[in-house]
Amino acid sequence: MSRRESEGAAGTTRLPEWLETLLSTRFFLACGAHPASPRNECNMFCLDCPSPSPPFCYYCRSHRHQSHRVIQIRRSSYHDVVRVTEVEDVLDISGVQTYVINSAKVLFLNERPQPRGAGAAAGKAAASPYNCQICARALLDPFRFCSLGCKLVDTKTGGRGATVQPGDATNDDAAAAGGSSKNGGARPQGRRRKGIPQRAPFGS
Numbered sequence: 001m002s003r004r005e006s007e008g009a010a011g012t013t014r015l016p017e018w019l020e021t022l023l024s025t026r027f028f029l030a031c032g033a034h035p036a037s038p039r040n041e042c043n044m045f046c047l048d049c050p051s052p053s054p055p056f057c058y059y060c061r062s063h064r065h066q067s068h069r070v071i072q073i074r075r076s077s078y079h080d081v082v083r084v085t086e087v088e089d090v091l092d093i094s095g096v097q098t099y100v101i102n103s104a105k106v107l108f109l110n111e112r113p114q115p116r117g118a119g120a121a122a123g124k125a126a127a128s129p130y131n132c133q134i135c136a137r138a139l140l141d142p143f144r145f146c147s148l149g150c151k152l153v154d155t156k157t158g159g160r161g162a163t164v165q166p167g168d169a170t171n172d173d174a175a176a177a178g179g180s181s182k183n184g185g186a187r188p189q190g191r192r193r194k195g196i197p198q199r200a201p202f203g204s
Contacts, residue, residue: 022045026055027042039059040058042056044072045071048069080110082109091148095151108146110148133154
């Protein structure tokens with residue numbers, strides 16, 4: 001399906017059948033068919049096989065998907081990304097923040113946790129004037145979404161997706177800030193200052 005084919009007659013966006021499967025797939029597991037091969041991580045996804053289509057490795061592609069449209073998933077900071085050049089002709093990616101990694105433009109597949117607390121990443125997030133309209137993650141440029149997943153939420157809800165305001169704390173953040181731990185006690189904040197070591201008394 002081309003980008004034009006993704007738009008309906010009334011101007012509404014029709015989602016490719018494989019998109020939700022792509023976003024919910026767990027990549028980079030070892031391929032069961034090639035356990036001893038050096039490039040056996042399952043980081044390939046087929047656009048032509050019936051959904052749900054499981055991910056597969058480099059060797060499976062040459063055997064079973066040679067004539068199919070296949071995209072390769074990559075990783076950046078432990079999150080899945082896809083190159084713009086691999087999806088721009090089969091998916092409407094307008095409004096999604098792009099990043100340059102290894103000299104190639106990429107998109108993140110799904111929402112990522114917003115940096116909070118101290119540190120350079122949190123400081124940049126707080127200073128950014130741009131935010132994802134769905135999860136409120138800080139963006140580098142004036143885009144609408146941080147990932148394909150957030151754009152999917154917006155598309156499925158007709159632009160009425162639940163938006164988290166910048167600075168709002170999630171349940172996890174609230175628990176980390178002052179909630180109880182599994183032991184029933186408050187979780188300590190920051191690094192505990194070391195006390196002065198006490199020397200054990202000498203025996204008589």
